[in-house]
Amino acid sequence: MAQRRLMLVFPHPDDESFGPGGTIAKYAREGAAVHYVCATRGEVGTVDAALLKPYEHLPEDQRLGALRGQELRCAADVLGLTGLHYLGYRDSGMAGSPDNQHSRAFINADPAEVVGQLVKLIRSIRPQVIVTFDPFGGYGHPDHIFIHHRTHEAFAAAGDARRYPEAGEPYQPQKLYWTIFPRGLLKFFVRVLPLFGRDPSKFGRNGDINLREITAHDYAPTTRIDVWPYYGIKQQASQCHTSQLSGGPGMFGRWPRFVQRRLNGYELFRRVEPAPDEERLKERDLFEGLQMVD
Ligand SMILES: [Zn+2]
Structure with missing residues (x-):
């Protein structure tokens, strides 16, 4: 049987841990190859100046990216990632911020160039399953929305020999998912x-x-992964992203264990390829129903 290979495509260091970190830890520990494709180094935003001290030898505009790259390296090791792949763009910042205008901002990148990079990675890693953001990017971040569209385009192009012929042998992944935050919980x-x-x-x-x-x-989610056994690992990976933490366990950290399990025990996904033909699909595994041929 071929090895299970999972690729997650998001734009920032921390999207992997704060999002589907439990799912990453689970599949990595079960022997799957799990790859994270990260479009930027999260170069935008303000952080505690003390955290940037070790990077003072670098030009000012590279310090935060270097720090967050280290934080992602830490999280990748905790989660057990097989591969970490940067696309090399710059964090575009929140909608309406001046960083949106930066020439290297991810949202200003040539879409075909981004898709070409993704197709090349898909053809070399050969993941059966790909995960990215939903069309609203979880909470509306422009980079999250941009990567959603480019990932869909790359999923469609990777198996087509006429598209991006310079990017390697065609390979068609079998499934594409969006990460879903439980709406009941949000309400x-x-x-x-x-x-x-x-x-x-x-x-x-x-x-x-x-x-x-x-x-x-x-x-609507189609797929629910039980990640409760890996919740400790997810928390540890999230702690790697020191510059992005607000400090303390937060208002939900002190709640009783049965509430914690309900809040943090599952991660939800929506399967979009192949499109679910049932009204209420109930998958419990991202690799469910796959043909495991190489
Ligand atoms: Zn993000």
């Missing part, structure tokens, strides 16, 4: 956050996540 947050004096439209470390807007984008 619950939107209701309870005001009780804690927090504004659900200004959530997250930088106050740039609008939970109310996210609940308007409702994608």
